[in-house]
Amino acid sequence: MRRAWGVGLALALLLAPGAAQAHGGDLVYAGTSxxxxxxxxxxxxxxxxxxxxxxRDLTTGARVTGARVTVTVFENGAPIGTYAAAEVxxxxxxxxxxxxxxxxxxxxxxxxxxxxASAAHRLDLEPNDWLWPSVVILGGFVAAVAAHAVTARRxxxxxxxxxxx
Numbered sequence: 001m002r003r004a005w006g007v008g009l010a011l012a013l014l015l016a017p018g019a020a021q022a023h024g025g026d027l028v029y030a031g032t033s034x035x036x037x038x039x040x041x042x043x044x045x046x047x048x049x050x051x052x053x054x055x056r057d058l059t060t061g062a063r064v065t066g067a068r069v070t071v072t073v074f075e076n077g078a079p080i081g082t083y084a085a086a087e088v089x090x091x092x093x094x095x096x097x098x099x100x101x102x103x104x105x106x107x108x109x110x111x112x113x114x115x116x117a118s119a120a121h122r123l124d125l126e127p128n129d130w131l132w133p134s135v136v137i138l139g140g141f142v143a144a145v146a147a148h149a150v151t152a153r154r155x156x157x158x159x160x161x162x163x164x165x
Contacts, residue, residue, distance in 0.1 A: 025041045025042050025043025025050060025052070026041060026042065026043065027041055028041060028042045028121070028123055028125075029106075029119075029121040029123075031121070032058055033108075033110070033117040033118060033119040034058075034110075034114070034115055034116065034117035035057065035059070035114040035117065036055055036056065036057070036058055036110060036112070036117050037055075037057070038053060038054070038055060038108065038110075038119050039053070039054040039056075040052065040054075040106075040108075040121065041053075042102075044098060044102065044125050047098070047100075048095055048098060049094070049095070049096055049097075049098035049125075050093065050094075050095050051071065051093070051095070051096075051106075051123075052091045052092065052094075053069055053085060053091060053092040053108065054090075054091055055067060055069065055092060055110065055112070057114060063090045064114065065090065066087070067087075067092070067110055067112030067113070068084070068111040068112070069084070069092040069108065069110050069111075070082060070084055070109040071083045071085055071094050071106055071107070071108055072106070072109070073104050073105075073106055074104060074105040074106070074107070075103070075104050075105075077105075081096070083096060101126055101127070102123055102124065102125040103122075103123075103124050105120065105121075106120065106121055106122075106123050107119075107120045108120065
C-alpha cells in the first residue's frame, strides 16, 4: 500500500508542471504602459497558442476588468493577424492555432477605464523536450526506491541472523 502511495505521489509531482501551465503558461513579458502594469504569459500546446495578459492598475495593483485588449501579431515585420482578447477569470486571453515554433512581434492595444495604452514585445517559443528530463527524474526515483529496498533487506537479514561470537 505504501508503494502505491509513493508511486502516485511521484506521478503527481511529475505531471503537476504541465497542469500549472495549462492556463497562460510561462511569463513572456512584464512591463508598464500608461496607467497599466502588464504581464503576459504564453504556452503552445496541441497546435494552439494560449496567450494571456494580466492587466493591473499601476498605482493600486488591482486587476483591471472591462478593458478592450487587442493583440496584433507581426512576423518578419509583416502583420499576420489581429485578435481581440477575451476576458476570462480576470485575464485577457487569445487562444489561436499557431505553428510549433513562434518568432513573432506582438503589439498590444489597451482601451480601458484608466485610459488608452499600448505595448510591444517579442514572443519566441520553441517546442519543449520534456521526455529526457522526465526519464532522468523517473530513473532517479526508481533508483532511490531500489536502494531503500536493498538496505531494508540487509537490515532485516542482520536482525534475523544469530549473533556472532
